[in-house]
Amino acid sequence: MGKTSYGLEGKVALVxxxxxxxxxxxxxxxxxxxxxxxxxxRRPEGLQAAAAELGGEVLTVAAHIAKEDQVQALFQAVRExxxxxxxxxxxxxxxxxxxxxxxxxPGLWQKIIDxxxxxxxxxSRLAAxxxxxxxxxxxxxxxxxxxxxxxxxxxxxxxxxxxxxxxTKVLAVELASCNIQVNAVAPAMVKTDFxxxxxxxxxxxxxxxxxxxxxxxAEPLDVVHPVLFLASAGADYITGQxxxxxxxxxxx
Numbered sequence: 238m239g240k241t242s243y244g245l246e247g248k249v250a251l252v253x254x255x256x257x258x259x260x261x262x263x264x265x266x267x268x269x270x271x272x273x274x275x276x277x278x279r280r281p282e283g284l285q286a287a288a289a290e291l292g293g294e295v296l297t298v299a300a301h302i303a304k305e306d307q308v309q310a311l312f313q314a315v316r317e318x319x320x321x322x323x324x325x326x327x328x329x330x331x332x333x334x335x336x337x338x339x340x341x342x343p344g345l346w347q348k349i350i351d352x353x354x355x356x357x358x359x360x361s362r363l364a365a366x367x368x369x370x371x372x373x374x375x376x377x378x379x380x381x382x383x384x385x386x387x388x389x390x391x392x393x394x395x396x397x398x399x400x401x402x403x404x405t406k407v408l409a410v411e412l413a414s415c416n417i418q419v420n421a422v423a424p425a426m427v428k429t430d431f432x433x434x435x436x437x438x439x440x441x442x443x444x445x446x447x448x449x450x451x452x453x454x455a456e457p458l459d460v461v462h463p464v465l466f467l468a469s470a471g472a473d474y475i476t477g478q479x480x481x482x483x484x485x486x487x488x489x
Contacts, residue, residue: 253356
């Protein structure tokens with residue numbers, strides 16, 4: 238892909254789950270855009286590796302976004318380092334294979350909901366408080382096509398992602414008068430380690446690709462570019478929307 242510019246030079250952006258996959262790819266492009274970047278993740282070693290790849294000026298904070306005290310510390314670190322926050326990318330997501338809802342253990346339910354939905358709420362809440370005080374900002378969340386149709390073994394994950402899309406709409410309405418735009422991107426399967434158990438199986442890979450008019454799985458940059466557009470001034474009049482990135486699969 239070409240070096241499309243989104244006018245993000247000098248902006249301060251926080252990418253949750255920014256040490257790998259879509260989050261790391263997003264942080265890289267933000268850095269290329271000239272943005273000041275903070276990333277968080279649960280594993281210090283993963284953050285160290287990401288920081289080396291991104292450059293020493295990146296702020297790294299070890300945090301579990303489903304834990305309120307750690308989220309508070311994360312946003313405090315961002316404010317102390319940069320003094321503001323222009324863009325929040327809610328990227329953290331976690332999926333575990335789950336049985337039918339009737340057979341799902343409540344502990345497993347809570348673990349998936351915490352990582353995907355509650356963490357999104359906690360981060361969006363604090364980001365909105367900062368952005369209100371500075372006159373505006375952008376919140377972009379990573380949803381999934383799994384939040385739009387029931388899929389085997391992904392029921393709890395799909396419910397959490399559907400919740401993110403409704404949260405996006407609610408926040409968009411509540412924050413519009415504060416010049417804060419809130420949107421989401423819902424990709425289909427992306428070739429990252431997160432989804433490797435699926436696409437690494439040749440038969441499963443062929444079956445998935447056969448349902449995609451574009452004829453391939455998404456690469457991380459296929460998601461990053463829509464995310465950066467929604468984080469840019471080009472999306473100042475777009476809010477409460479979820480942009481589906483699936484190579485045409487949902488309309489075929």
